[in-house]
Amino acid sequence: MYLGIDIGTSAVKAVLVGEDEQLFAEAEVPLTVSRPHPLWAEQNPQDWWRAVETALGGLRLAAPGAFAAVRSLGLSGQMHGAVLLDAAGELLRPAILWNDGRAHAECAELARRLPGLGQVAGVPAMPGFTAPKLLWLAENEPETFRKVAMVLLPKDYVRFRLTGEAVTDMSDAAGTLWLDEAHRDWSDEILAATGLTRAQVPRLVEGTAVSGALRAEAAEALGLPPGLPVAGGAGDAAAGGIGIGAVEDGDAFLSLGTSGQYFVTTDSFRPFPDAYVHAFSHALPGRWFQMAALLNGASALAWTARILGADDIAALLARTEAAFSGRPARPLFLPYLTGERTPHNDPHARGVFFGLSPDVTQEEMVQAVLEGVAFSFAEAQECLARAGTHAASVAAIGGGSRSHFWMRLMASALERPVVLYSGGAKGPAFGAARLARIATTGEGPAAVCRTPPVADIIEPDRNLAEAYRPTFARFKRLYRALRGVFQAD
Template identity: 60%
Template structure:
């Protein structure tokens, strides 16, 4: 039995998987985001640990026999977040998350100071990455940086609480924008440009390497065997890819979580910084990936439900599907509630509902939100296609994949067949179990990471695809028209 834990933005998910890679049980615990200022997005690292213990406790209570057989643990988590620890290993401040845009000036500064950063690290500096955040902290919270002894990514803080060990994986290290992607090691040039010491960074390991063992106290508290190993794991993008079997050249998948990623596996490092495509290390040795990173995804649907005063998102989706006429919504939605990376690199970008009338109803707004995310994926797909061939069939996972109606919209907007794989909802947590298994058994990754069985294929609707192609033009035009006003509205 293998345990995977995913530290998401909106929740912690834990999954138990048996030797035949069947999902035995899942559990989750919610997380909240703090936005104390405009562009800021933070979480308390202690909240992750509390949520992990809640999810783990549920699995232990409800699946005692399976739980007792856990051999290894794998970790996945939201990427790019900055956790700073002091000499005693305690967090010095709340974690600054992936969708935090405060370091926009520092990102521009880093790009000027080190023009080659996009080639070294795989993409130019953007505000959400750890590197510009560290520069921001040095300027605005110098006492915190003076006291900082270690910087960790979100899942790596949980690892530290589990094992007492400092480590990260190659994918999360890439996402910090501090790694030399070709050499798969921390970049002295970027570290120096950020004004930090190399000692601040944890060892960067391959995702299937053993990173430590559960401490005696944690093993006893969780009812697991002393010495249970913990794999290095992977950032959620790579872990989700490993879950879907996207590990070989050209394999692609979409992760539709709070944020969204459009991911293509590569067998060589091939940065394309001019397109704002992220070229990072994969969670497996000698593998890389290219990715369009979108800061907005299923989180926009949660926002819309709140805006409409609806607590049951599933019912709202059912009503929207029943009202669907086979045509795009008359409302156009720019989904940039948390700014955007690919293809805009604009932390000031805002959400826009355009085309509202006195007759606009909740289902039209909800459909527009679903379409806005689909169109943002189609917008990014054009840039991905300039870096290499994309397949005609693309897997999709994450919480948003539960809605087949939404998947139909995405398939039509992309002109691609969307594949729902068995266990796709488990996503990165399932990928973490695969890395845990390789760490425990030494098996070859190819044997452990096949593509799961396809549960459903959703093909593009030709008429809807044609309509969305036209709407994509309007989507891009609307962004260009309103984008000059975004920064003004941030003041």
């Protein structure tokens, strides 16, 4: 029995997975994001730990026999966050998250100091990444910066509480901008450009390696035996790939959770920073990936439901599907509620409804939101194509993939079949459990990271795909027309 824990932005999720990959139990504990200032996004890392305690307590109640049989655990989590510890291992401030845009000026400074950054770190400096956050901290909170003894990523703070070890895996380290992706090692030059040394970043392991053992204190709090192995794990994007079996060159999927990713596995490091495509280390040795990262995924739908007063998102989607005319929605929606990364690298961009009229219905507004996110993925697909990466079909994972209606719109916008796998919505936590198994048993990744059974293949609607082409062109023109307005504000 293997335990997978995902430290997400909106929730901590945990799964119990058997030797035959049967899901014995799962639990989810919601989280909230603090936004004390414009562009800021923070969380208290202690909330992650409390949520882990609650989630594992739920698993223990739901499947006590399976919980008692856990052999090891793996971690996945939201990437890019900065968790800052002092020399005593105590938190210095709230964690600065992946969707925080305050460090935009520091990105320009980092690019000035390191003109070739994107070719080494796999992507140009962007505000959500860890490295520019530390430059911001040095300038704006110098007393705190001077006390920083260790910078951890979100899942690795939980690892620190579990094992007492400061460790991260290659795929999560990739999102800091401090990793030399080709050599899978910290770059002393990039660290120095942000005022840090190797002593202030965690030890690196592959996602399939054992990173440490469960401490007695943590074991007692969680109801697990001390000494359990804790796998290196993965950042959430790579963990999603492990869970869906995207481990060979060319395997592609899109993840539609709070944020969105269009992910393609590669067998070598292939940077293409000009298109803001992320070229990162995978969670498996000898594997990398190219990824277009979208800051706004299913969170755009959750926001829409909230402002429309719809407590039941599934019912809202059902109403929208019932009202669907087979044509694009009349309004356009730019889904950039928290800025955007690929392809714009614009923390100032914001959500926009364009083309509203008195007869536009709630359902048509929801359709516009679904289409806006789908068009963002289509634009991401264009960026990957510029980088030389093409996918004939694409799998889908994450909570948004549960909506067949949304996936129908997605397939038509991408003009690609969308493949849904059984259990695909389990996502990164399932991938973390797979990494725990490999770390414990020594099995080869090919034997464990198998593609799940296909549940459905959603083909593009030819008529809708044709109708989307001019709408997609308008979607791109709308952002270009507003970019200067966003930045002026």
